[in-house]
Amino acid sequence: MQKFPRPALPAETVKALNRKQTAANKKSAAGTLNIEATWKSARQTKPVKAALGVLQKMAGPCQRCMYCGDSHGTDIEHFWPKNPHSDRLFRWPNYLLGCTECGRFKGNNFPLDQQQSPLLIDPTAEEPWQFLDFDPVTGNIVARFDTATNDWKPKGTETVKVLHLDCREALAASYQKTHSRVISKVEAALKNNALNANTLMQELRAADDHGLLGWYFLGTGQNVEPFASLRRQHPAIWQACVQSFP
Numbered sequence: 001m002q003k004f005p006r007p008a009l010p011a012e013t014v015k016a017l018n019r020k021q022t023a024a025n026k027k028s029a030a031g032t033l034n035i036e037a038t039w040k041s042a043r044q045t046k047p048v049k050a051a052l053g054v055l056q057k058m059a060g061p062c063q064r065c066m067y068c069g070d071s072h073g074t075d076i077e078h079f080w081p082k083n084p085h086s087d088r089l090f091r092w093p094n095y096l097l098g099c100t101e102c103g104r105f106k107g108n109n110f111p112l113d114q115q116q117s118p119l120l121i122d123p124t125a126e127e128p129w130q131f132l133d134f135d136p137v138t139g140n141i142v143a144r145f146d147t148a149t150n151d152w153k154p155k156g157t158e159t160v161k162v163l164h165l166d167c168r169e170a171l172a173a174s175y176q177k178t179h180s181r182v183i184s185k186v187e188a189a190l191k192n193n194a195l196n197a198n199t200l201m202q203e204l205r206a207a208d209d210h211g212l213l214g215w216y217f218l219g220t221g222q223n224v225e226p227f228a229s230l231r232r233q234h235p236a237i238w239q240a241c242v243q244s245f246p
């Protein structure tokens with residue numbers, strides 16, 4: 001999982017989506033809104049296709065799912081589920097690119113805290129690795145432990161539970177492969193006397209198929225070798241790498 005900064009949509013696309021939202025809200029107030037049918041027919045229209053195009057660009061050349069970072073992101077995923085949150089059916093900030101598997105696991109599961117804020121990580125709004133941890137031994141993604149509260153981060157716990165991130169074998173195996181690849185790049189870099197932050201980050205981004213870099217540089221992965229050595233031996237390079245994150 002990684003953070004995907006969300007660009008603004010072109011003004012005309014936003015206007016067209018707003019019109020659809022207003023129409024949906026009216027139907028909803030009248031009790032005549034069929035959410036699935038409304039979405040299905042809107043899905044083929046220009047503004048919704050345009051929004052999907054922007055999501056695909058945000059997700060990068062492989063267009064991977066923004067939740068698991070592994071499978072192909074096949075369609076627009078409503079962060080606040082369409083049902084019952086039809087008031088966000090055509091709202092750009094509510095759109096992510098998701099895979100079929102994550103979509104199936106998530107369904108209409110959308111845990112909220114006592115203030116009614118989502119307990120699911122929104123990868124376009126926050127750095128996922130402040131709530132998540134990676135276990136290199138199993139390849140699983142788990143909740144991050146918060147030493148301040150002496151408990152697991154609730155948003156991490158709920159995200160892992162909703163998306164089954166700690167029990168998807170194929171996903172774990174893919175994350176482990178990426179982890180090995182990234183580690184060997186850093187090991188090679190540590191032997192390079194002319195080490196440079198830009199080149200290193202370019203290489204690491206190319207090797208990082210799953211958005212793990214945030215775990216090494218912003219999460220608990222910084223204590224894992226060879227990242228711990230990189231941080232200790234090259235503090236300036238480490239700092240420059242950390243600052244390159246959105």
Ligand SMILES: [Zn+2]
Pocket residue numbers: 065066067068069070071098099100101102103
């Ligand atoms: Zn997925």
